[in-house]
Structure formats: structure tokens, C-alpha cells
Amino acid sequence: MAKKENISTGALNNEVEEKEYSTLNLGPTHPATHGIFQNILKMDGEIIHEATPTVGYIHRAFEKLAERRPYNQITPLTDRMNYCSSPINNLGWHMTVEKLCGITLPKRAQYMRVILMELARISDHLICNSVIGVDTGAMTGFLYIFQWREKIYDIYEDICGARLTTNIGRIGGFEKEWPETTWKKIQSFVDNYPKALQEFANLLERNKIFMDRTINCGPISAAMALNYSFTGPNLRAAGVDYDVRVATPYSSYEDFKFDIPVGISGDTYDRFMVRQHEMWQSLEIIKQAMKNMPKDEPVRADVPDIFLPPKEEVYNNMEALIYHFKIVMGEMDVPKGEVYHAVEGGNGELGFYLISDGGRTPFRLHFRRPCFIYYQAYPEMIKGSMLSDAIITMSSMNVIAGELDA
Amino acid sequence: MSQELLNKIKEQLDAAIPGAVEHAEMPYDFITFTIKQDKVHEVLSFLKNDAELNFHFLTDLTGMQTADEKHLGVIYHLHNMIKNYRIRIKTFFSMDKPEIPTAIDLWPGANWMERETFDFYGIKFKGHPNLKRILNVDEMDIFPMRKEYPLEDQSRDDKSDKMFGR
Numbered sequence: 001m002a003k004k005e006n007i008s009t010g011a012l013n014n015e016v017e018e019k020e021y022s023t024l025n026l027g028p029t030h031p032a033t034h035g036i037f038q039n040i041l042k043m044d045g046e047i048i049h050e051a052t053p054t055v056g057y058i059h060r061a062f063e064k065l066a067e068r069r070p071y072n073q074i075t076p077l078t079d080r081m082n083y084c085s086s087p088i089n090n091l092g093w094h095m096t097v098e099k100l101c102g103i104t105l106p107k108r109a110q111y112m113r114v115i116l117m118e119l120a121r122i123s124d125h126l127i128c129n130s131v132i133g134v135d136t137g138a139m140t141g142f143l144y145i146f147q148w149r150e151k152i153y154d155i156y157e158d159i160c161g162a163r164l165t166t167n168i169g170r171i172g173g174f175e176k177e178w179p180e181t182t183w184k185k186i187q188s189f190v191d192n193y194p195k196a197l198q199e200f201a202n203l204l205e206r207n208k209i210f211m212d213r214t215i216n217c218g219p220i221s222a223a224m225a226l227n228y229s230f231t232g233p234n235l236r237a238a239g240v241d242y243d244v245r246v247a248t249p250y251s252s253y254e255d256f257k258f259d260i261p262v263g264i265s266g267d268t269y270d271r272f273m274v275r276q277h278e279m280w281q282s283l284e285i286i287k288q289a290m291k292n293m294p295k296d297e298p299v300r301a302d303v304p305d306i307f308l309p310p311k312e313e314v315y316n317n318m319e320a321l322i323y324h325f326k327i328v329m330g331e332m333d334v335p336k337g338e339v340y341h342a343v344e345g346g347n348g349e350l351g352f353y354l355i356s357d358g359g360r361t362p363f364r365l366h367f368r369r370p371c372f373i374y375y376q377a378y379p380e381m382i383k384g385s386m387l388s389d390a391i392i393t394m395s396s397m398n399v400i401a402g403e404l405d406a
Numbered sequence: 407m408s409q410e411l412l413n414k415i416k417e418q419l420d421a422a423i424p425g426a427v428e429h430a431e432m433p434y435d436f437i438t439f440t441i442k443q444d445k446v447h448e449v450l451s452f453l454k455n456d457a458e459l460n461f462h463f464l465t466d467l468t469g470m471q472t473a474d475e476k477h478l479g480v481i482y483h484l485h486n487m488i489k490n491y492r493i494r495i496k497t498f499f500s501m502d503k504p505e506i507p508t509a510i511d512l513w514p515g516a517n518w519m520e521r522e523t524f525d526f527y528g529i530k531f532k533g534h535p536n537l538k539r540i541l542n543v544d545e546m547d548i549f550p551m552r553k554e555y556p557l558e559d560q561s562r563d564d565k566s567d568k569m570f571g572r
Contacts, residue, residue: 056541063526064550068557099434229464229515240487247490339434340483340494342465351466353481357473366468368483376518405541 021049028057032391034131035401046386051379059405066365070330071097071171079165082403085124085346086166087116092343095250096352097171100339108297109173110252111289118282123152124346125275128398132272133204135392136213141203148196151189158182172307173300190286197279218381218393219267228377231370232348234397237274238266244344256285268396306332330360347371347398371403412437423448436494443499447507453484454512461486461493467519469527475553478504478527508533526551
């Protein structure tokens, strides 16, 4: 529906021209938006004059559900938020409850978590970057690199039996030692992925068409990004070197040596490049974790009232049976208190704000979802740009519908 | 270190805006202030603009309902990235008049976070340019995160705490 507006065309000729904007509905289900987003665009020809995003299409009330669920059963909710890197969400939630209960994990379990989280980060960035390629017309990179995500999913499958919505690990550690095949798979991934990533980089990073297409597309300044509470690769692309892994280390990230790549102009190309370099850094972290992995340590903390006991003990030992029953029924003794824990998710600072009243469920649980917060800057970022630039701006922001709507 | 910082911020706040701080605590090493409802915008603005404190980043903004189901609250998490200080500001008010000034003038990013808080708790942010529901449908006439709207059938009692002697 076209709407008429009077716009003065300048001071020289005092003519008032009637200008018509056409309205275009981008979404809710559009193949180029990679998720369910609606944007009502007011178009001046091919130029976007104004955008009004509508969100909430896959809102599942996780915060309300969490108020009725025992702590262990909240993990499956978290992996449905950013489903491109669900282990980060799962482990972030576990760490939040561990912080509330004052549990410290053995180094081995912490390093294993680091490996998983970095693998998840690689798979997240890999999808995002290859999809930027697809949206700019470069299908090849996507087809070549996507099998490596499958290899990461094979590793998840070895560890927890699931591929996408992982529900990986437990509050207090891992349920069992990873099998030998998993370690081999991780080693093989670390050995062979660099070649594939280099090939992908060669296809796009210095590709003239790709650079012309993405440089100066959807830029955001550092000041604006901070005002809009950007975090993660999108903030770093604008030139702010903030990374939760360094600012507030968790799960022994302080033991690892890695660089934080930053961009300059915060445009699509910078966001792409920051993610590219982060994948290399993640590989470095995994290598260090594999090398320095403490041997002969348990993979869980010694917390029988929170961690499911092994089955042979449940069948032969009264105490273990009681704990088993209590944990399965969702009875965990947690202290009263409120805690905020943040991890560096695929898209930025993924925060868990948990208020506990000592009962079996959280009193209040709020997820700080980076997507939800930075997507509000999208209309401002695409204002005055072409429609096709808006599409790649959105894919380079890596907006994940599940995380946005929670 | 954190305790010293808490005392320092409290002194500064008391000097700049007398009577604003109702309570100061530090659960799990996180500096937390409870601020009077009518002073909250002043406090946020002071924390953001003070050259030394410089809490320039709004990490999170969310709402909550107190256990007595008579008060609502808004919780701000602020961050000074340069010195890596974090602070939590809480404010509580009666459910009869859930109104609080918006923080959009300080952080444009508060826009959607306030809309979300309004959507789930019905807290009205005065001065917000577009305060309408964001995740739920526009036709909804309740504020679903309030405790008075239970999630499931309340005739069930197999999940209640009393079974376990609490």
C-alpha cells in the first residue's frame, strides 16, 4: 500500500514534489532471511527509506517455562536458543548453576568444555560466513565448507547422542569420559580443517566481487554499536576489543593464549573477516587444550546431590539410590541468591540472570540474548541502502531466530 | 577489591543523589544497589556520565516480580568495559502504578529490552517512543510472566514442593 508524503526537494526551487513510497513485506518466511523475521520496508525505488521489524514468530516462553522446571531440565531449553552453537548455551547454563551452588570443576572437565565451546563457535561462524557467501552469490564456498559442520556434529553425537539440540554435559561436569574415538575425531578435525578453511578463505577473502559487494555495506560505528549494546563479533568488527572470554574468563579460558580479532568500520566485510579469524583462533585454543589436557582427573566435580550417580552404585548402594531418585524428580538443594553469568556465545555475550529462592525451580531466569539486543539496530543500519544490501547485512549480523525470540 | 569499589560507588552516589540508595549488597561478587523508584533515572544517568565510574554499556535490562506478588522490579546490568567493572541496579515499585522513566535517552539499546519488559510484566516506561508488545501477540491482554498467571493446570499437585517436606 503506497503512502503519500510531501517532501521538499530543496531550497533552490520551492517546488513541493509528491513522493510515493511503496511498501514491501520482507518475510516472515523468506528464503533470504534465514529464519522467521518480518520486515515491513518502505521503499523509494530500490532504496530502503524505513524498516519496521516484527519479531516473536517463534517465541516459546522459555523464561516462563524455566520457572516451572527443575534446574537439570532447563538445559534442553537453552539449546533451542542459538541452535547453531547449542553446546555454548548448554554449558553456559551449567556454569551459571555451578556458580550459584559454588561448584568448581576439575581442570580436565573445564578443558573439555573449552574444546566443545570452541568447536561450537567454529560451527556457528562457519554457517554464518558461508551463508554470507550464498547471499552474495557465491554458492561454492558454502558447499565445500558445510561438510565440516557435519564433522563437528559427529563429535557432538559421539559425546551426547544428539547433533543439533545437544543437551550436552551435566551440571557439575560430564556424565562420562569421552570415548577414544571422539578424541581421534577431534584430532582429525584439528588436523584437516585448516586446509578446508584456507580453501574457503581463498575463495572469498580477497575475491574482488565479494569485496566490492560487502565493503561499506551495512556499517556501524563503534560508538553506535556500544550504545545499542552490541557484543560479540559484531561489536569487534566495529573496532571494540571486548570478548567475555578475556574480560571475565570462565572455564579456565585464562590458561589459553589467543588473539581477539577486531575490525575497523563494522561493515559486512569486517564482520565476515572477524569471524574468519576467530575460527583460526578457536582452532588454536582447541590445539592448546588438547596438548595441555590434564590426564587422570575425573570429568566431573564431586557433588553427589547434584550429579547423577553411576548406575552400578544406584543398584547396590542406598545413598546413591536416594540421590538418584531426588535428582530425577528434580530435587536439588540450591542456595538462595542471585547470580549473573555470561559466556561468549556465537553472537556475543550470552548472559544468564538467575534468581533462586532455594526452591526446586528458579524464581526468575532471564536470558540475555545477544541477537535480540543487537537486531534492534538493524533498521538504522539499512536505512538508505539497497534492498540487496539489507539482505547481506542481516546474514552478516548472524541473527538467529531461536535466540532472538527465546 | 570489589567491596572497596562498592563502598566507593555508594559514597559517590550518596553525595551526588542523597537518599537514592536503599540497599547495597554484593551477592556472588556482583555489586548490587537497590535504588528508590523516583531516583533511578538520575542514578543511571550519573553512573553513565561520571567520568571515573563510566558505566557506559547497558548489558541487560529486565523485569521481575517479587515473591509477595505485590511489587514489580526492573533490573539493570551496567558494564564499564575499560576497567571491567559490572554493576547491577535494582528498583522495586508497587503493582498499582508500575511506572518508571525510560532509559532510551541514555542507551538507545534499551528500546527493545524495555518493550520486552513491558510485554511480560506490564511495566510502563515513561517516555518510550513505541511501547508495545514485542514477542507476544498484540491482542494479548495479560502480562504472562507475572506469577498470577500459572504455567500449567493448578489442580495438579504432583510437582509441588510439599511432597518433599519443604
